């Protein structure tokens with residue numbers, strides 16, 4: 532796979548620091564990436580300016596490869612400068628063009644200060660909408676936030692809440708869910724994705740006594756999805772659908788507005804969450820956090836979400852390119868797994884440790900493929916509503932032995 536292209540993001544934010552941290556963590560094992568930024572900035576790690584993405588792979592083990600794009604003004608941490616806005620946008624455009632041309636494996640974006648770009652004339656509320664325009668596939672771009680035990684997809688994204696609710700329709704929910712189901716199959720390797728569709732009102736409307744939208748907008752969307760053969764259920768009461776008990780029963784939650792989706796995932800896992808755009812012709816991921824102007828330049832920024840974004844982009848790009856990623860150290864290919872007592876690494880790089888996973892065989896015509904089935908601790912199969920959950924695991928290792936008590 533070609534190295535991934537990382538955009539500069541807001542130059543006054545934490546982008547440069549987390550890029551340096553991600554390079555340091557990945558320099559030996561990859562995935563390799565190059566940053567599109569001003570190579571003269573202070574990064575705090577060895578940097579090498581490159582003239583073309585093709586130079587990045589050789590440089591990566593020794594230095595952070597930076598495709599040098601000079602900024603008009605040297606950034607001051609915490610103080611965005613509108614004069615740099617055009618360079619920020621250009622780095623996104625260039626990363627996409629390089630990926631479309633097959634010169635980069637995918638796009639990973641550093642966070643942008645949306646208000647600064649808007650003030651400078653950028654007419655898109657965020658990356659998602661811009662990427663839909665320059666790398667779309669004829670369907671609307673869909674935002675997914677994914678972490679180890681939750682994936683969320685907002686149907687409406689960057690708009691005022693009152694406006695978002697006023698324009699919500701069953702078709703919008705159906706289209707978003709359809710794109711999500713397809714991406715879960717093709718990019719995440721989940722053969723039969725289960726979608727939980729959130730309700731809008733308290734208690735999903737309490738049979739219409741707390742609002743009619745759940746009956747008139749959400750329920751018809753769920754029925755339409757089911758009629759298409761998509762394993763969707765809802766409207767789910769939003770206050771309980773993100774509990775630890777509920778989360779294993781679906782592969783993605785389709786949420787009706789931005790914060791209904793992002794509050795649970797950022798609360799659960801701000802450090803490991805990844806923002807991924809579905810429905811594009813290219814792979815695009817991003818950390819789940821923003822520019823963090825309040826800590827820029829202090830050395831406090833954690834690169835962990837960017838690391839997760841890099842790893843997810845690499846796995847998605849490998850899957851789209853028809854190549855499986857290399858077997859990670861300490862794991863074994865799934866074909867040799869015993870039938871029980873294993874820890875599974877799923878195709879999207881997610882390690883499953885909750886509950887127990889057993890290896891089974893999926894029969895499809897004459898073909899057989901190893902699959903992992905989730906079994907609750909009670910030993911009973913989880914209620915899958917339509918058959919056992921099937922995911923495509925790649926690697927396994929024995930479950931860790933609990934430490935012995937010494938006293």
Ligand SMILES: NC(=O)C1=CN([C@@H]2O[C@H](COP(=O)(O)OP(=O)(O)OC[C@H]3O[C@@H](n4cnc5c(N)ncnc54)[C@H](O)[C@@H]3O)[C@@H](O)[C@H]2O)C=CC1
Pocket residue numbers: 545549641642643644645646658806817818819820821822823824825826831832833834835836
């Ligand atoms: N993909 C993107 O380009 C995104 C851009 N943004 C933009 O970022 C700007 C700031 O947004 P906020 O709502 O303030 O969210 P934020 O994520 O930038 O900051 C929220 C809090 O989390 C902390 N934080 C964020 N990332 C961190 C990290 N890696 N390590 C340690 N602490 C971290 C910050 O210091 C701050 O206290 C806005 O303009 C927003 O639109 C926000 C989310 C995504």
Ligand SMILES: NCC(=O)COP(=O)(O)O
Pocket residue numbers: 656657658659660793806817
């Ligand atoms: N809150 C998520 C977010 O703002 C990400 O937006 P985008 O720039 O990835 O479209």
